Amino acid sequence: MRVLVTGLSGTIGGAVARALVRRGHTVVGTVKAEGRPVPEGVEPLVADLFAPGALAGVAKDVDAAVHAASSNDERSGELDYAVVSTFLDAFAGTSKPFVYTSGLWLHGNTGDTAATEESPFAPPMVVSWRPDVEKKLVDAKDVHTIRIRPGLVYGGGRGYIPMLLGPQDDGKGGKVVRHVGDGSNRWSVVHADDLGDLYALAVEKAPAGSVYLATVDEPVQVRDASKVVADKVGATAQDWDPADAQQYWSVMVEAFLLDQVATSAKARAELGWTPSRPPLLEELATS
Structure with a gap:
């Protein structure tokens, strides 16, 4: 298949493109400007995803599409609405799969009961617009839509985790690794390359809707992740007052404090997804 992937330079988009190429598909991927690095074998397409109809032309020439791009700012919802609307119009009445990147944050705090695809929504403010986008996809009965809700994505030193847990000067000649709050909350995580494999499987065989x-089914306690990083660089792991963290991370703090346990049993059973990359703590210790 010829597949369009938005956000080729991003952690998810790049991993999806690589997985599709490995499985023999032809991939066109959007980038913001000429000269941006792209995975080998992928055709880059410079596009302003905020522009109305920016992808309407190429949508007619592909067999499937994956929306993995994000502006990672206050315009993220606007970008999603624009891209989703384009593909719902372009793919209407066809069998072309359109895969949308949602997120596990949509389910809020889960407690000890693992979230499933049917768990209620309780999104933090940073993704408060996302339920409406998902509803738009659910309501599009004449389009082959697929929604994927990843946990926190890691791999290759990219994603929020290494940014949040990066060593900092402690002001006393040493280093500190700070986790928001007391670190007792749990993150449900997924390696980018495992996630890419799931998207490729979804494009190939996930049913409409x-x-x-x-x-991965085993969450990581945040304080354990920060300690691994601290031990590796000879730093001290330290609690970070959420009020102080908000000066740097703004509305993201609420999301980083989520306590989430989840299961991907459905993806394993229906699509044959088998995550196999190194777990987060191992990657943090060795990368």
């Missing part, structure tokens, strides 16, 4: 959580 399907939705999948994408995470």
Whole structure:
């Protein structure tokens, strides 16, 4: 298949493109400007995803599409609405799969009961617009839509985790690794390359209207992750007052404090997804 992937330079988009190429598909991927690095074998397409109809032309020439791009700012919801609307119009009445990147944050705090695809929504403010986008996809009965809700994505030193847990000067000649709050909350996570494999499987065989959580089934306690990083660089792991953290991370703090346990049993059973990359703590210790 010829597949369009938005956000080729991003952690998820790049992993999806690589997985599709490995499985023999032809991939066109959007980038913001000429000269941006792209995975080998992928055709870059410079596009302003905020522009109305920016992808309407190429949508007619592909067999499937994956929306993995994000502006990672206050315009993220606007970008999703624009891209989703384009593909719902372009793919209407066809069998072309359109895969949308949602997120596990949609389910809020889960407690000890593992979230599933049917768990209620309780999104933090940073993704408060996302339920409406998912509803738009669910309501589009004449389009082959697929929704994937990844946990926190890691791999290759990219994603929020290494940014949040990066060593900092402690002001006393040493280093400190700070986790927001006391670190007792749990993150459900997924390696980018495992996630890419799931997207490729979804493009190939997920039924219309399907939705999948994408995470390894064993969550990671945040204080354990920060200690691994601290031990590796000879730093001290330290609690970070959420009020102080908000000066740097703004509305993201609420999301980083979520305590989430989730299961990807549905993706494993229906699509044959088998995550196999190194777990987060191992990657943090060795990368």
